[in-house]
Amino acid sequence: MERGQGLTSGQMTMLALGSAIGGAFFLGSAVAIRSAGPAVLLGFAVGGLVVYVVLMALADLTLEDPAPGSFRDYAQRAFGPLAGFVVGWVYWAGLALAMSSEATAAAVFLRTWWPDASGPVLATAIVLAVTGLNLLGARQLARLEGVLAGIKLLAVVGFILVAGSLIAGLWPGRAPVGWGALAREPWVAGGGRGLLGAMLVVMFTYAGTEVIGLAAPSARDPRRTVLRAARRTALALAGLYVVAVGSLLPLIPTARLDVSASPLVAALAAHGLGTTSRLVNGVLVTAILSTMLAVMFSLGRVLRSLAEDGMGPTWLVDPGTVPRRGIVFSGAAMLGGVALGYVVPRQVYVFLVSAGGFALLLVYGSIVAAHWRLRADAAPGARLVPAFPWSNALVLLLVLAVLAGMPLVPGQGMGLAAGLALTALAAGVYGLRRRGGRRPAGRGTRRGADAASRRPADDRAPAAAGTPAATPAPAGVRLPKADPAPAPAWDLGQELAPPTRQPTAPAPAPAQPARQPARPAGSGARPTPAAPAPSRGAGAAGGGGGGPARGERGATGGEGQPHRPRRTAPRPPHRRTR
Numbered sequence: 001m002e003r004g005q006g007l008t009s010g011q012m013t014m015l016a017l018g019s020a021i022g023g024a025f026f027l028g029s030a031v032a033i034r035s036a037g038p039a040v041l042l043g044f045a046v047g048g049l050v051v052y053v054v055l056m057a058l059a060d061l062t063l064e065d066p067a068p069g070s071f072r073d074y075a076q077r078a079f080g081p082l083a084g085f086v087v088g089w090v091y092w093a094g095l096a097l098a099m100s101s102e103a104t105a106a107a108v109f110l111r112t113w114w115p116d117a118s119g120p121v122l123a124t125a126i127v128l129a130v131t132g133l134n135l136l137g138a139r140q141l142a143r144l145e146g147v148l149a150g151i152k153l154l155a156v157v158g159f160i161l162v163a164g165s166l167i168a169g170l171w172p173g174r175a176p177v178g179w180g181a182l183a184r185e186p187w188v189a190g191g192g193r194g195l196l197g198a199m200l201v202v203m204f205t206y207a208g209t210e211v212i213g214l215a216a217p218s219a220r221d222p223r224r225t226v227l228r229a230a231r232r233t234a235l236a237l238a239g240l241y242v243v244a245v246g247s248l249l250p251l252i253p254t255a256r257l258d259v260s261a262s263p264l265v266a267a268l269a270a271h272g273l274g275t276t277s278r279l280v281n282g283v284l285v286t287a288i289l290s291t292m293l294a295v296m297f298s299l300g301r302v303l304r305s306l307a308e309d310g311m312g313p314t315w316l317v318d319p320g321t322v323p324r325r326g327i328v329f330s331g332a333a334m335l336g337g338v339a340l341g342y343v344v345p346r347q348v349y350v351f352l353v354s355a356g357g358f359a360l361l362l363v364y365g366s367i368v369a370a371h372w373r374l375r376a377d378a379a380p381g382a383r384l385v386p387a388f389p390w391s392n393a394l395v396l397l398l399v400l401a402v403l404a405g406m407p408l409v410p411g412q413g414m415g416l417a418a419g420l421a422l423t424a425l426a427a428g429v430y431g432l433r434r435r436g437g438r439r440p441a442g443r444g445t446r447r448g449a450d451a452a453s454r455r456p457a458d459d460r461a462p463a464a465a466g467t468p469a470a471t472p473a474p475a476g477v478r479l480p481k482a483d484p485a486p487a488p489a490w491d492l493g494q495e496l497a498p499p500t501r502q503p504t505a506p507a508p509a510p511a512q513p514a515r516q517p518a519r520p521a522g523s524g525a526r527p528t529p530a531a532p533a534p535s536r537g538a539g540a541a542g543g544g545g546g547g548p549a550r551g552e553r554g555a556t557g558g559e560g561q562p563h564r565p566r567r568t569a570p571r572p573p574h575r576r577t578r
C-alpha cells in the first residue's frame with residue numbers, strides 16, 4: 001500500500017467505537033451498575049486499561065507479521081494448532097450468542113412502541129434484517145455503518161448533556177438534582193464480590209475494539225496510526241462510559257435498574273422526561289443495529305478463514321468477495337440463541353451476555369499470552385505494549401479473576417458453564433479430526449507458505465520449467481503433500497474501496513524472427529550461426545531452453561563443428577552397418 005493511502009487514525013478510532021458501543025452498554029450495564037453500585041466507575045476505568053494493553057499487544061503482533069486469521073493465527077503459532085482451533089471457534093460461537101443478546105436488547109426497546117409484540121419475534125426479525133444487509137456487500141454496508149455509528153455517539157453525548165443539565169439545574173422548570181440518589185448509595189453496594197461479578201459485563205461493553213488489529217495492515221503509516229487509534233479508542237471509551245454512568249447515578253437509585261429497560265431511559269423517565277426517553281430509546285435501537293452489522297461483518301469472514309485453513313467445513317469456503325455462506329450460517333446460529341428466549345425468558349439475556357463475555361475474555365487472554373511468547377525476544381524499544389511483560393501478566397490475572405467471579409452474579413454461572421462446554425467441545429472436535437486424519441494444516445495463511453519454504457528442496461513442487469524433478473521417495477515412504485498457494489491476506493481498505501477501472505495494457509508486439517545471413521553463391525556448406533551467450537543453468541531465460549546447460553562446452557565443438565545439445569534420454573538401439 002502506498003504511503004498516501006489507507007485508513008487514518010481517526011477512521012480506525014471511529015470503526016472501533018462503532019463496533020464497541022451497543023446493547024452491552026445501553027442495556028447490559030444495568031446488571032453491572034446494580035451489582036457493584038457506584039464502584040462500577042472504577043470497573044469501567046480498569047476495563048479501559050485492560051483493553052488498552054490488549055489492543056497494543058494485538059497491534060504489535062499484527063504490524064510484525066500480518067495474518068488473515070489475526071489473533072487466532074497468533075495463538076496457533078504460539079501454542080499449536082489446538083489453541084488456534086479452540087480460540088477461533090469459541091470466539092465465533094461466543095460472538096454469535098452475544099449478538100443474540102443484542103437482538104434481544106433491541107426487541108426490549110422496540111416493545112416500548114409495540115407493547116403487545118412478542119420479544120422473540122421482534123428479535124428474529126432483527127437478525128434476519130442484519131443478515132440480509134450484510135449480504136449486500138462491504139461498500140454498501142460501510143456507508144450504512146458510518147451513519148449508525150455517528151447516531152450512537154450522538155445518543156451517548158446527548159444523554160450526558162441532558163443529565164448534566166438536570167444535575168446542575170439548567171433544565172427549564174426543574175430544580176437542581178445535585179448528588180441526588182448518589183448521596184444515599186453506598187460506594188460499594190455489593191462489596192468486592194459485587195464489583196468482581198460486574199466486571200464481566202463491564203469488559204463486554206468493550207467488545208469489538210479488536211477490529212483495530214484486524215484493520216492494522218490497511219492503515220496509513222501503521223506504526224503511528226495504529227498506536228494513536230489504540231490510545232484514542234481506549235481513552236475515549238473509558239472516558240465516555242465513566243462520564244455517562246457518573247451522570248446516571250444521581251438520577252436514579254441503582255436498586256431500580258433492571259434489564260427490562262435501558263438504564264439511560266429509566267433515569268430520564270424517573271424525572272418526567274418521557275418524550276425524551278422515547279427519543280433516546282429509538283436512538284438506542286439504531287446503535288444496537290450498528291453493532292450487530294459490524295460484528296456480523298466479522299463473523300462471516302472468521303468462518304471463511306477457519307474453513308480455508310482446514311479448520312471448518314469446506315462448504316463454508318465462498319469464492320466471492322462477500323462470504324455469503326459464513327454470513328448465513330452465523331445468522332442461523334444467532335436465531336438459535338434467540339430461540340432460547342422461549343425456554344428461559346427471564347435469564348436468557350444475562351446468559352447470552354455471559355457466554356459472549358467468556359469468549360471475549362478467552363480471546364483477550366490468548367492475545368496477551370501469544371504476545372508474551374512471540375515477542376519475548378524483541379528489542380525493548382520495538383514493542384508497543386508498555387511495561388512488558390508485567391502488563392501482560394497483570395491482564396492475564398485480571399482475566400482469570402473475572403472468570404472466577406462469574407458465578408457470583410445470578411445467570412452468569414450458566415454462561416460460564418456454557419463457555420467451558422464450548423471450549424471442551426472445540427477441543428474434542430479437534431481431537432476427533434486428528435484421529436480421522438483431517439489435521440488442520442494452516443492453509444490459506446502465511447504460515448503455510450513459511451512452512452513450505454523451510455522444507456527440503458526435494459519435498460517441494462518444481463518452481464519453473466527446466467527445474468530438475470524431485471527425487472522419488474523410496475518404496476513404502478510417504479512424503480507430505482505440498483501446501484497449496486497461500487491465499488492473499490484480507491485487506492479491509494481494499495475491500496471497502498470502490499472498484500476502480502484498470503487501464504488496459506497494450507498488446508506486446510510480435511517477436512520478429514531472426515534474419516539468416518545470405519548464403520554466398522557457390523558455397524557448399526551453410527555458415528555456422530552466431531552462438532548465444534552461455535547462461536547459468538538450463539531454463540534460466542525464457543522459461544527453459546535457449547542457452548547451453550551449466551558445465552557444457554560453448555556453441556561450437558573443439559573441431560569447429562556445430563554444437564550438439566546433450567541428450568536427456570538414452571540413445572535408441574541401432575543396427576551396425578558395414
